[in-house]
Amino acid sequence: MRIFRNLIQALKGLGRNKANVFLMTLGVAVGIASLTVIVAIGEGTRAKVLDRIAGFGFGPESFSLYAGSGRLFFRKAQMPTNLSFQDLEDIASLPTVRHAMPRQRKRLIAVYRKNSTSTRIYGVTPVWQTIRAWPITDGKFFDARDMDRKNKAAVLGATPIKNLFPDGEDPLGKSVRIGNVFFKVVGVLEKKGLTESGYDPDNRVLIPISTSVARLTHEAHLHSIKVQAMSPEVVEETMEATRRILRRNHNLSSIAADDFRFVTPTGIMEWVTEQKQAMNRMLILISTVSLLVGGIVIMNIMLVSIRERIHEIGVRRCFGARRLDITQQFLFESVFVSMLGGIVGTVLGVVVSLILKRTDMIPVQITWEPFVLAGIFSGAVGLVFGIQPARKAANWSPEETIR
Amino acid sequence: MSLIHLEDVKKSYSNIGMVTQVLKGVTLKISEGEYVAIIGPSGAGKSTLMAIMGCLGRPTSGSYYLDGEPVDRMNDKQLSRIRNEKIGFVFQAFHLLAGVSAFDNVYLPLVYCQTPPADARIRVREILEKVGLGERMSHSPGKLSGGEQQRVTIARALINQPKIILADEPTGNLDSKNGAEIMEIFDRLNAEGNTIILITHDPKVAARAHRTIHIIDGLIEKDEINENFPEPDPGAERTRA
Ligand SMILES: Nc1ncnc2c1ncn2[C@@H]1O[C@H](COP(=O)(O)OP(=O)(O)OP(=O)(O)O)[C@@H](O)[C@H]1O
Ligand SMILES: [Mg+2]
Numbered sequence: 001m002r003i004f005r006n007l008i009q010a011l012k013g014l015g016r017n018k019a020n021v022f023l024m025t026l027g028v029a030v031g032i033a034s035l036t037v038i039v040a041i042g043e044g045t046r047a048k049v050l051d052r053i054a055g056f057g058f059g060p061e062s063f064s065l066y067a068g069s070g071r072l073f074f075r076k077a078q079m080p081t082n083l084s085f086q087d088l089e090d091i092a093s094l095p096t097v098r099h100a101m102p103r104q105r106k107r108l109i110a111v112y113r114k115n116s117t118s119t120r121i122y123g124v125t126p127v128w129q130t131i132r133a134w135p136i137t138d139g140k141f142f143d144a145r146d147m148d149r150k151n152k153a154a155v156l157g158a159t160p161i162k163n164l165f166p167d168g169e170d171p172l173g174k175s176v177r178i179g180n181v182f183f184k185v186v187g188v189l190e191k192k193g194l195t196e197s198g199y200d201p202d203n204r205v206l207i208p209i210s211t212s213v214a215r216l217t218h219e220a221h222l223h224s225i226k227v228q229a230m231s232p233e234v235v236e237e238t239m240e241a242t243r244r245i246l247r248r249n250h251n252l253s254s255i256a257a258d259d260f261r262f263v264t265p266t267g268i269m270e271w272v273t274e275q276k277q278a279m280n281r282m283l284i285l286i287s288t289v290s291l292l293v294g295g296i297v298i299m300n301i302m303l304v305s306i307r308e309r310i311h312e313i314g315v316r317r318c319f320g321a322r323r324l325d326i327t328q329q330f331l332f333e334s335v336f337v338s339m340l341g342g343i344v345g346t347v348l349g350v351v352v353s354l355i356l357k358r359t360d361m362i363p364v365q366i367t368w369e370p371f372v373l374a375g376i377f378s379g380a381v382g383l384v385f386g387i388q389p390a391r392k393a394a395n396w397s398p399e400e401t402i403r
Numbered sequence: 404m405s406l407i408h409l410e411d412v413k414k415s416y417s418n419i420g421m422v423t424q425v426l427k428g429v430t431l432k433i434s435e436g437e438y439v440a441i442i443g444p445s446g447a448g449k450s451t452l453m454a455i456m457g458c459l460g461r462p463t464s465g466s467y468y469l470d471g472e473p474v475d476r477m478n479d480k481q482l483s484r485i486r487n488e489k490i491g492f493v494f495q496a497f498h499l500l501a502g503v504s505a506f507d508n509v510y511l512p513l514v515y516c517q518t519p520p521a522d523a524r525i526r527v528r529e530i531l532e533k534v535g536l537g538e539r540m541s542h543s544p545g546k547l548s549g550g551e552q553q554r555v556t557i558a559r560a561l562i563n564q565p566k567i568i569l570a571d572e573p574t575g576n577l578d579s580k581n582g583a584e585i586m587e588i589f590d591r592l593n594a595e596g597n598t599i600i601l602i603t604h605d606p607k608v609a610a611r612a613h614r615t616i617h618i619i620d621g622l623i624e625k626d627e628i629n630e631n632f633p634e635p636d637p638g639a640e641r642t643r644a
Contacts (some may be wrong), residue, residue: 005514018503315498318459319559320487320515321480398486399460402498403450 004110006325011331018304027297028341028378029348031290035377036144036349038286040358041356042279044363048199049272060126060232061098062131063239064263065091065225080189080248082259083222090245097227101127104212105223108206110176112159117163120204121178123212133226139172139187142208146186154183158191159255171388181215181217183207262272291377295385298326298334300388306330311391314401334386335379342378346371404471406566406598407456414451414637425451427621428465429620440609443618449602450571452545456600457569458492470566487515493601497552497591499544505555506540507530510561526641530558531594534588541590549598558589559632568592570601574608586611596601 014021054226068080085102092100104123109116122128129141142153154176156164165171171185183205192201213220229238239262246260306313313326350366358365414426425448433439441449454460455467458474469485477485490510494500499508509527511520520526531540534554541587544552553573560568569602574582582605589609591599593599601612609615617625 001517005519009514012503014506311498312500315500316487316511316515318457318481318492318498319512320483321561322483322515325483325515397460399454402459402494 002325003328003359004122006328007332010329010336012335013186013309013329014333017305020301021340022336024298024301025341026195028291028294028302028338028381029345031287031294032342032345032374032378033348034290035283035287036346037352037356038283039365039370039373040349040353040364041362042283043369044357044365045365046272046276046279047365048363049268051277053331057226060265061229061235062265063227063229063235065227065242066261066263067221067223067259068261069257069259070261071091079261081219081221083225085220085222087246087249088222088225089242090249091225091227091242094238094241094243094245096230096238098230099127099131099226099228101125101131101226101228102209102222104209104219104223104224106212106217108179108216110164112164115164115166117160119157119160121212122204123207123209123216124195125209128206129227133360135190136187137190141187142206147208147210150214151208152181152215153186153208154178154210154246155189155206156185157186157189159200160189160205160241160289173341178207179216185377222352239264271403287377289371291381294338295380295381298338298382299385299389302330302334302386303392306389306393309393310396310401314398317396317398318402323394327390330390330393331383331386338378338382338386339375342374345378346374363377405431405435405468406435406470407454407600408468409462410466410468412455412462412467414455414460414628415463425621426462427624430624431470431616433598433600435506435598436593436596437598437600437614438589439601440603440612441618442604442606442609442615443624445604445617448621449618453569453571453602456567457492458618463483465511466576478506483515484517485637487512488517488563489566489622491565492570493553493556493560493562493568493570493573495575497544497549497556497576499552499559501545501551502543502643503548504541504543505536505558508544508555509558509562511559516563518632527558527562529564534558547643548581549577550584553585554588555576556584556591561592567598567600570599572602572604574605582608 065083067083088100088102091097103126106121107118108121110119110121122127125147126141126143129136136155139155141155143153145151156171156176160176161171164176165174168392171188174185175182176185177183189202189204189206207216227238227242229235242259242262247258250259252259313321316326317328349370353364353366356362409429409431411432412426412429412504413424415422415424418422429452441452451460453613455462456469458477459468465475466496470489472485474485500511506527509531513523513527517547528540529539531537534557536539536551536558539547539551542551544555546554549637553576557573568589573589574585577585586608589599589601599612601608604611610631613624613629615627615629616623617627
């Protein structure tokens with residue numbers, strides 16, 4: 001096949017012009033590498049968010065209410081103090097509400113004998129177990145009596161259990177110091193395991209919120225309230241009623257913004273979609289720019305290269321090469337070099353992504369998309385930016401080029 | 404029927420509005436098996452004429468029949484095929500691909516032929532041996548002497564068994580000893596039946612051909628038969644190189 005013979009001539013030609021090959025490969029590789037890293041970071045961020053949602057244990061009949069204005073998990077003010085037990089009571093008395101669960105949250109050091117670990121402490125009510133449907137593997141959840149008496153009872157997730165009782169000692173009934181308070185371990189949560197993005201749902205300790213208020217946080221305001229409506233159909237209506245209660249309780253004027261925010265599965269999904277679209281837009285922009293740069297590098301080097309190789313082209317034409325043969329040869333060269341740049345760039349990008357993942361600063365996830373993108377885009381760049389030099393090479397008359 | 408038939412061929416170049424008339428009406432017939440020398444002063448248009456005969460460029464006007472086919476009406480694809488199959492070029496400046504082995508240089512016309520012969524590699528080797536370069540096939544032009552390079556170009560010109568060998572001052576860059584060796588190869592090729600057209604400045608070289616065409620200022624001044632030349636045997640079979 002003639003086209004195959006031209007491909008071989010192209011590869012041999014590249015072998016004789018290694019410096020040019022290196023420069024062109026580099027030009028594309030940088031673009032593709034940045035593309036790969038950006039995709040990996042984007043995927044990593046998205047996976048982290050999705051993990052958080054999955055870890056939320058939302059059903060279609062639930063929503064959460066967070067103190068402070070803002071959106072979803074991103075509050076605007078520092079540590080808002082405006083969500084109260086009064087708010088909770090008012091919401092719980094709504095006819096469409098099945099459960100309303102208050103939550104306080106604090107990151108503290110837990111200590112047992114010589115072992116210590118940093119963990120998230122949640123002050124909740126016994127309803128937590130009903131809403132989250134998270135099984136207890138050992139012991140039991142604290143109950144209403146523990147709530148009333150502000151008992152220092154704690155249910156531990158698998159991670160603090162592992163860190164505090166590394167020798168497999170039975171944790172039940174043991175006294176664990178959290179902050180400056182000693183708690184008795186009454187139950188152990190089933191292990192869920194790390195999520196893909198490295199979020200650890202097992203790193204938590206649950207205590208009665210009454211105990212949390214009285215002994216740990218010494219604060220009467222809530223971090224959030226989780227509401228379970230009677231049915232998915234009344235969620236919307238319940239949220240509206242909740243909003244009215246809170247605006248009234250917080251004395252908000254009609255023009256003031258909410259000083260609380262709702263987190264719902266649909267809200268999260270909308271947000272994820274928005275983020276994905278924003279990320280895609282950014283991706284398209286960055287990849288376009290970087291590939292454009294790579295393409296221009298290729299085009300310019302090819303143009304210089306064919307000028308250096310006028311003589312070669314003329315000789316080929318003298319001995320029977322058609323215009324099409326010359327075009328094919330040079331197109332093969334640019335496409336091959338570009339795809340080589342794609343491969344080098346992908347490898348480079350994956351290496352950088354893995355290093356970023358090691359540092360743990362940026363969530364990173366490697367997916368197959370960048371490989372496909374790199375293949376398609378680098379090939380296309382070589383084709384698009386190679387066509388002009390290749391045609392230019394083919395259009396020199398053999399008579400002129402050999403003179 | 405003539406192998407080459409030029410009829411009132413003119414060629415002019417125009418550069419930035421300036422038109423240079425290089426060939427001013429050349430009519431010429433060359434038959435198969437002839438050994439023709441073209442001589443004339445520098446700038447007379449010899450190389451231009453050769454480029455037209457070799458289908459590297461088209462005449463501005465006039466007609467050109469090669470092997471009975473009207474070449475001046477052919478497209479790039481057809482012209483390329485003719486260059487590939489019917490013509491073998493030998494140049495004063497060799498025009499070998501730099502950095503490419505003698506073997507691959509000779510192989511070049513086979514890259515562009517319709518169907519490469521199954522024994523292509525063997526043929527390349529044989530032809531290089533024939534011109535005395537059996538030991539130097541993997542050398543690139545930079546590692547070969549001028550005489551050796553010219554022998555590579557002759558092997559390249561012959562590899563596709565062309566009907567015509569067009570040589571533009573093939574000995575111009577060589578010393579007398581190497582030049583003589585190259586001319587012996589041409590003599591032998593013509594004796595084997597190949598049509599040879601060579602441009603030269605050297606009257607001694609021209610004297611080896613059986614016909615000499617003098618070109619002066621874009622026109623044929625004289626077209627004479629060399630009496631000393633042994634008449635080619637009309638019955639001789641054209642043996643392929
Ligand atoms: N592309 C071109 N544009 C303008 N003039 C040209 C072009 N090519 C050739 N010429 C002119 O045509 C004339 C004939 O050139 P050609 O190369 O055919 O001469 P020649 O007989 O081969 O000479 P020499 O013996 O020096 O090789 C020269 O005056 C040259 O300057
Ligand atoms: Mg000349």
